[in-house]
Amino acid sequence: MGSAEFIAQLKAMGFSVREEKDGLISFPYKPPLGKFVGRDLRIAYLAPGDFPLTPPPGPHICPRLLPIQSGGIHPSGGVHGSPL
16 A cells, blocks of 8 residues: 555556655656647656555646746636645
């Protein structure tokens, strides 16, 4: 269970997984649709010790898709920095 199970499930879906600092598990992703279609992204999650019982928090996305803002309204309000 935990990060080993999370990594195994991502690999089973065909993702190339990398373990980052601070326990983050990341993989490359290219959105197939929408505003960022085809853009090279890295998506990361922090797998909890009791995964899959508890879902991972996140996602953490690199590079940032929207500018950081500490207030405002959707979709650009409340965008936080990422540990990636």
